[in-house]
Amino acid sequence: MRSRSYKTITFAALTLSAGFLALTAARRGSASGKRIESVDFGKVVRATSPAFDARLAPVSDAEVKAFRIPITDATIEIAKGVSYRGWTFGGTVPGPVIRVRVGDQVRITVLNQSPIPHSIDFHAARIPANVAYRMIMPNDSISFDFVARDAGAFMVHCGTPPVTMHIMQGMYLPIIVDPRNGWGTTADKEFVLVQSEFYAKPGDSRQLQSAVMAPMQPDWQAAMAKQASHVVFNGRAFQYKDNPLKVDVGDRVRFFVVNAGPSFNSDFHLVGAIFDRVYPDGDPAHALTGVQTYTIPAGGGAVFETVFEQNASGEGLYPFVTHSFADAEKGAVGIIQVGVPKQYAHMEH
Ligand code: CU
Ligand code: CU
Numbered sequence: 001m002r003s004r005s006y007k008t009i010t011f012a013a014l015t016l017s018a019g020f021l022a023l024t025a026a027r028r029g030s031a032s033g034k035r036i037e038s039v040d041f042g043k044v045v046r047a048t049s050p051a052f053d054a055r056l057a058p059v060s061d062a063e064v065k066a067f068r069i070p071i072t073d074a075t076i077e078i079a080k081g082v083s084y085r086g087w088t089f090g091g092t093v094p095g096p097v098i099r100v101r102v103g104d105q106v107r108i109t110v111l112n113q114s115p116i117p118h119s120i121d122f123h124a125a126r127i128p129a130n131v132a133y134r135m136i137m138p139n140d141s142i143s144f145d146f147v148a149r150d151a152g153a154f155m156v157h158c159g160t161p162p163v164t165m166h167i168m169q170g171m172y173l174p175i176i177v178d179p180r181n182g183w184g185t186t187a188d189k190e191f192v193l194v195q196s197e198f199y200a201k202p203g204d205s206r207q208l209q210s211a212v213m214a215p216m217q218p219d220w221q222a223a224m225a226k227q228a229s230h231v232v233f234n235g236r237a238f239q240y241k242d243n244p245l246k247v248d249v250g251d252r253v254r255f256f257v258v259n260a261g262p263s264f265n266s267d268f269h270l271v272g273a274i275f276d277r278v279y280p281d282g283d284p285a286h287a288l289t290g291v292q293t294y295t296i297p298a299g300g301g302a303v304f305e306t307v308f309e310q311n312a313s314g315e316g317l318y319p320f321v322t323h324s325f326a327d328a329e330k331g332a333v334g335i336i337q338v339g340v341p342k343q344y345a346h347m348e349h
Pocket of ligand 2: 157
């Protein structure tokens with residue numbers, strides 16, 4: 001199966017559209033005829049302004065997919081006007097979105113460009129954890145391959161102790177593994193949503209005297225008490241309330257939802273619609289039908305589908321929430337805008 005004789009040449013930079021996952025693809029027919037696609041997440045960074053770009057491009061048909069992921073510290077915005085000194089994969093929280101297909105060879109290289117040890121744990125992989133998920137020291141790197149065998153929406157995260165700290169600092173990303181022959185339906189739009197919590201407290205008080213806007217810092221006590229300051233989709237509180245995800249009337253929409261935690265469940269619900277399909281773990285073999293709310297455990301994922309049909313869930317605004325409402329109040333609310341609806345001054349949720 002594997003060949004070490006691949007020689008790759010860069011042939012194209014495919015930019016699918018502004019803000020979309022741009023792939024720098026390197027491919028060539030090798031002796032085995034396998035197509036290779038390489039993405040350097042040090043160079044291809046997902047847009048986070050005005051909101052983290054939740055749109056997904058289709059999976060490519062390259063059989064070998066290689067991803068280079070740098071670990072860096074970064075100042076991120078966890079709510080409007082609230083900055084936080086985080087630890088990241090690829091400079092954003094969540095980190096880069098990876099999409100592959102069942103049967104693909106996935107080649108991962110992670111470089112630690114931060115001052116402390118980290119690691120990476122792929123829930124989508126079947127691989128000896130002590131080898132692939134070992135500690136990566138500052139300025140060191142790790143490389144490993146795995147074959148994606150299981151369809152789904154999976155969490156990837158830093159597994160360095162204390163894991164709670166590394167996750168609450170922002171070290172997670174989603175990997176989507178498409179079934180070899182697709183999902184069984186044709187989606188008009190696809191989005192990725194990663195729920196997570198932050199436990200933030202004001203920065204150093206000496207800083208506060210001079211710099212009111214000093215980045216927030218992690219509050220370990222609050223994390224151990226599970227008292228989150230913010231609960232968010234894709235790294236920032238309420239961002240899709242201000243910048244709704246847009247679809248058209250009649251669209252079948254597929255949501256890949258991953259719950260990064262570190263400690264809360266996500267009770268995913270779409271106000272004004274019913275999911276005609278939910279795939280727990282993201283595996284179509286687990287299909288549920290006619291679902292109002294589905295709970296995704298911390299460290300889990302699921303795929304949700306609904307159709308925004310005329311005369312049913314047609315033109316209008318549809319909030320998506322975690323139905324654990326104390327968490328929704330802290331930021332885990334967004335809106336799907338179907339068509340161009342009349343805007344009302346007040347809407348619940
Ligand atoms: Cu880490
Ligand atoms: Cu894990």
